[in-house]
Each structure stands twice: as structure tokens, then as C-alpha cells.
Amino acid sequence: MTDTQTRTSGTAAKPVRPKGLYKAFAASLTGTALEWYDFAVYSAAAAIVFPLIFFPDTDPLTGTILAFSTYAVGYISRPIGGIIFGRLGDRIGRKKVLVSTLMIIGIATVLIGVLPGYASIGVAAPLILVLLRFAQGVGVGGEWGGAVLLSSEYGDPKRRGFWASAAQVGPPAGNLMANGALAILTLALSEEQFISFGWRIAFLFSALLVAFGLWIRLHLEDTPIFKAIEARGEQPNAPIKEIFRHELRPLVAATLSRVGPDVLYALFTVFTLTYGIQVLGYERNQVLTAVLVGSAFQLFMIPLAGAVSDRFNRRLVYAVAAGLGVCWTFIFFVLLGGDNQLMLMAGIVLGLMCHSFMYGPQAAFVVEQFSPRLRSTGSSLAYTFAGVIGGAIAPLMFTLLLSKFGGWIPVACYVAVAGAVTLVGLALGRDPHPTEDDEFHTALGTA
Known part of the structure; x- marks a missing residue:
């Protein structure tokens, strides 16, 4: 039996066509990567450029706090995208939703790339930036x-x-593409050129990436499971109401399980830019390169972690990784001192490896x-609600804690609390039930 086959009780199901399976895998990966390129470009720019372009009348640390506040808007708006597009995904299908979300975030990102700065249009610049960031969040909230x-x-x-x-x-x-683009631009351009126009190139480049993603998704059929639900006429009329009435515990479990990974990811990919540059005195390229290498490792570690969670208990794999992530955060800050590029890179790589073994099993755990x-609906709500209480405020809270206490210990403790929240979510959750899918494959006539 191949990995593209399903089983019903006592009956072997007809295998899903490999062509459709691989195309779905590619569409899921490439489309999400393209949308997160847009999102990650903003995240990096918020730490490096936006305090100068859109909040120039403040001191550097305050400017960074304001820039991270706009970063948080992209998370706060996610529940709107999750509510709108999650519901539509259960009503009209997964494919149509994914085309819409890709267009929303792509257009918003290109507009950020041509947005005049504070020096040109005054307070309108940060206000428009917030609105476009809001649109990005809506798109990502509906995408996942x-x-x-x-x-x-x-x-x-x-x-x-x-x-x-x-x-x-x-x-x-x-994140790899975004930080790679920014690293290349900072190497190719002078400091003045990068601040003046170089950062905009990374935003405008997303237009080509989004066009490619749309091409892939428009040539893909909807999932066999949704087709079966549609054929049986069982699309929910009020999926959000049903979730809160009948599946509230799964929603709480899935939401809480995501908090720790979101916070850990924000620490090692966003906050380290600020901490490394402003506190430890690293060059921008040194920190960007470290994040770049860490992201490259994740390309392989995340699928590996997902596969490991198929072989062993998914919740156990997830929980062990959460504990290791918290422990490594404290070790990371203890070891990270002085101008040691190798230590910086090793610290970020290992931190993102811990994240990978949470993030790899996470999608399956939430869906199940x-x-x-x-x-x-349920997956989108869990994803977006967790984003608000996890990733949205994490960079802002890290910066505020650093500003108030002047050290890293409160930051690490914040990560520890997030890890504990994830463990609670995993304890409330359930293990996989593959037979639920088998029933719908049978109804579609694939058995």
C-alpha cells in the first residue's frame, strides 16, 4: 500500500492519483511560501527600516516599538481572515479561498513597496502602512x-x-527568500541607498512571486474530502456556530497548542534582529545571515518532524520539542555575548530546529x-486566535521587556510561559482518527 492510499474498515481504498497529490503538496507549499515571503519582508523591514522611514521623530528603541506595533496589526487582523475565509472553505471549497487570499496579500505588499515615507506625506504614511499591514493579516489568516x-x-x-x-x-x-533578498540588497547597496529605495525592491519583487503562485493554484482541483462533503450536501450552514457549540474543546486545544511555536519563532527570526543589532552590536548582515541559515535548515527539518510525528505519538513529539525550545532559549541568551558570529548562527539554527519539531506536527495536530x-473553519480560527495571543504581541513584548528591565531574563521567561500554554493545549487535544476521512472517501466512490 503506497502513501497515497487510504483504507476503510476491511476495505482498501482506491489510491488518490499521485499527480493530484503532488500538485496539491506543491500548491500548498509554494503558495504559503509566497505569502510568507510578503509577510516576512515586512517583519524584517519593521526591525531594520521602518523606524527610520515611517517613525523618524522618535529615538531608535521607541521607533522599533512603534514599528513592531504595526507588525502586530498583521496578527490582530488574522481572525477576520480566519472567520471569513475559514467559513468559506467549508462552504464553497478550499481552492477558491486560497486564490483569494493570495491576491489580497500580494496586492497589499506591492502597495507597501510604493508607499511614500513620513518625510513625503507626514502622518498619512504610517496610517496607510497600518491599513496595508491589516490587509496582509487578513490574507494570511485565511490562507493557512x-x-x-x-x-x-x-x-x-x-x-x-x-x-x-x-x-x-x-x-x-x-522567511528564507525575504531575508535573502534583504541580505543581497544590503550587500549590493550602500546604507543610504538601502534606506532610500533598496528595501522597496524586496516588496515589489513579490508581484512576480504571487503571479507564479496563482498560476499553480488555478490549475488545481479541490480536495477529495471537500468533494465528498459537497456530493453529500453536508456543507455546514453555520460552521462557526457549530464549532462553538459542538467542538469548543478542540478549538481551545488547537489554539493553545500554537502559542509556544509562534512566540519561539518570533524570538529567533524577528527579535534577534533588534537584539543582535541594537544591544549586542552585530552588523545587520551578520544577523540576517544567521536567520537565513536557520530558515534553510527548517526547510528539511519541518517535513522530517511531521514524518516523525506520524511514526510516533504526535502530541508527545510536539510536547518534547516545546520543552526543548524553552530550555534552549535560556541557554541561547547565556551563550550569546560579544561579537561571535558562529555562536549567533548556531544559537538561531538550534532554536529554529526546536521550533521545527513543534511546527512540523502542528498542522496535522490542529486539523485532527x-x-x-x-x-x-476550526483550523483557521485556531490559527488566527493563537496568532493574536502568541505571535502578534511577542516581538512587542520582547522589546518592552528589554527596554524596562535591560536584560534578557524576562524575555526568556516570557517564552517559558508560552511553552507552558502549548503543553496545556496538547493535553486537552486528541490523537488522530484516520477513519473519519475514510468515510468521506467511501461516500465519493473512491473505495
């Missing part, structure tokens, strides 16, 4: 649930950890908490 279902519902539910990890590879891939009819 559909992208995860796209790959996981094509694949064998017994290997959902691996197939669902396609969407999870998107953020590090996007909900019944197939409500997966898009």
Missing part, C-alpha cells in the same frame, strides 16, 4: 487553514503529519482536532 487542508486531504490520513507539513514549510521558505465538515 486552506493550505493545510489542500495537502493533508489529498494524502493518506495515516501520514498526515508529513503531507500537512507542506504548508508549514511555507513560513521558513518565505476537528471533524472533516468543520476543518477549514
Whole structure:
């Protein structure tokens, strides 16, 4: 039996066509990577450029806090995208939602790339920036649930950890492209040229990436599971209401499980830019290179972690990684001192490896908490709610804690609390139930 096959009780199911499976995997990975390229470019620019371009009348640390506040807007707006597009994913299908979300975030990112700075249009510049960041968040909020279902519902539910990890590879891939683009621009341009126009090139480049992503998604059919639900006429009329009435515990479990990974990722990919440059005195290129290498490792570690969670208990793999992530945060700050590029790089790589073994199994764990009819809504709500309480405020809180206490210990303690929240979510969750998918494959006539 191949990995593209499903089973029903006592009956071997017809294998899903490999062409459709691999195309779904590619569409999930590339589309999410392209959207996270846009999102990650903003994240890096918020730490490096935006305090100078959009908040120039403040001191450097205050400017960074304001820039991270606009960064948080992209997370706060995610629930809107999750509510709108998650519901639509259960009502009209996964594919149509994914095309819409890609267009929203692509257009918003290009507009940021041509937005005049504070010196040109005054206070209107940061206000428009906030609105465009809001739109980015809406797009990403609607993207994740559909992208995860796209790959996981094509694949064998017994290997959902691996197939669902396609969407999870998107953020590090996007982060890799974004930081790579910024690193190349900082090497090719002078400081003045980069601040003046160089950073805009990275934003404008996303237009080509989004066009490529749309081309892939428009040539893809919807998932076999949604087709079966549609054929049976079982699309939920009020999926959000059903989630809160019948699947509230799964929603809480999935939401809490995501908090720790979001906070850890913000620490090692966003806050380290500020801490490394402003506090430890590293050059911008040194920190960007370290994040770049860490993201490159994640491209392989995330699918590996998903596959490991298929072989062993998914919740256990997730929980061990959460504990290791918290422990490594304290070690990282103890070791990170002085101008030691190798130590900086090793610290970020190992931190992101801990994140990978949470993030790889995460998509499958979240999807498995909900019944197939409500997966898009439930997964999207969990993803976006967790983003607000986890990733949205993490860089801002890190910066505020550093500013108030002048040291890293409160920052590390914040990560520890987030890790504990994740463990609570995992304890509340359930293990996989592959037979739920088998029923819908049978209904579609694939058995």
C-alpha cells in the first residue's frame, strides 16, 4: 500500500492519483511560501527600516516599538481572515479561498513597496502602512487553514503529519527568500541607498512571486474530502456556530497548542534582529545571515518532524520539542555575548530546529482536532486566535521587556510561559482518527 492510499474498515481504498497529490503538496507549499515571503519582508523591514522611514521623530528603541506595533496589526487582523475565509472553505471549497487570499496579500505588499515615507506625506504614511499591514493579516489568516487542508486531504490520513507539513514549510521558505533578498540588497547597496529605495525592491519583487503562485493554484482541483462533503450536501450552514457549540474543546486545544511555536519563532527570526543589532552590536548582515541559515535548515527539518510525528505519538513529539525550545532559549541568551558570529548562527539554527519539531506536527495536530465538515473553519480560527495571543504581541513584548528591565531574563521567561500554554493545549487535544476521512472517501466512490 503506497502513501497515497487510504483504507476503510476491511476495505482498501482506491489510491488518490499521485499527480493530484503532488500538485496539491506543491500548491500548498509554494503558495504559503509566497505569502510568507510578503509577510516576512515586512517583519524584517519593521526591525531594520521602518523606524527610520515611517517613525523618524522618535529615538531608535521607541521607533522599533512603534514599528513592531504595526507588525502586530498583521496578527490582530488574522481572525477576520480566519472567520471569513475559514467559513468559506467549508462552504464553497478550499481552492477558491486560497486564490483569494493570495491576491489580497500580494496586492497589499506591492502597495507597501510604493508607499511614500513620513518625510513625503507626514502622518498619512504610517496610517496607510497600518491599513496595508491589516490587509496582509487578513490574507494570511485565511490562507493557512486552506493550505493545510489542500495537502493533508489529498494524502493518506495515516501520514498526515508529513503531507500537512507542506504548508508549514511555507513560513521558513518565505522567511528564507525575504531575508535573502534583504541580505543581497544590503550587500549590493550602500546604507543610504538601502534606506532610500533598496528595501522597496524586496516588496515589489513579490508581484512576480504571487503571479507564479496563482498560476499553480488555478490549475488545481479541490480536495477529495471537500468533494465528498459537497456530493453529500453536508456543507455546514453555520460552521462557526457549530464549532462553538459542538467542538469548543478542540478549538481551545488547537489554539493553545500554537502559542509556544509562534512566540519561539518570533524570538529567533524577528527579535534577534533588534537584539543582535541594537544591544549586542552585530552588523545587520551578520544577523540576517544567521536567520537565513536557520530558515534553510527548517526547510528539511519541518517535513522530517511531521514524518516523525506520524511514526510516533504526535502530541508527545510536539510536547518534547516545546520543552526543548524553552530550555534552549535560556541557554541561547547565556551563550550569546560579544561579537561571535558562529555562536549567533548556531544559537538561531538550534532554536529554529526546536521550533521545527513543534511546527512540523502542528498542522496535522490542529486539523485532527476537528471533524472533516468543520476543518477549514476550526483550523483557521485556531490559527488566527493563537496568532493574536502568541505571535502578534511577542516581538512587542520582547522589546518592552528589554527596554524596562535591560536584560534578557524576562524575555526568556516570557517564552517559558508560552511553552507552558502549548503543553496545556496538547493535553486537552486528541490523537488522530484516520477513519473519519475514510468515510468521506467511501461516500465519493473512491473505495
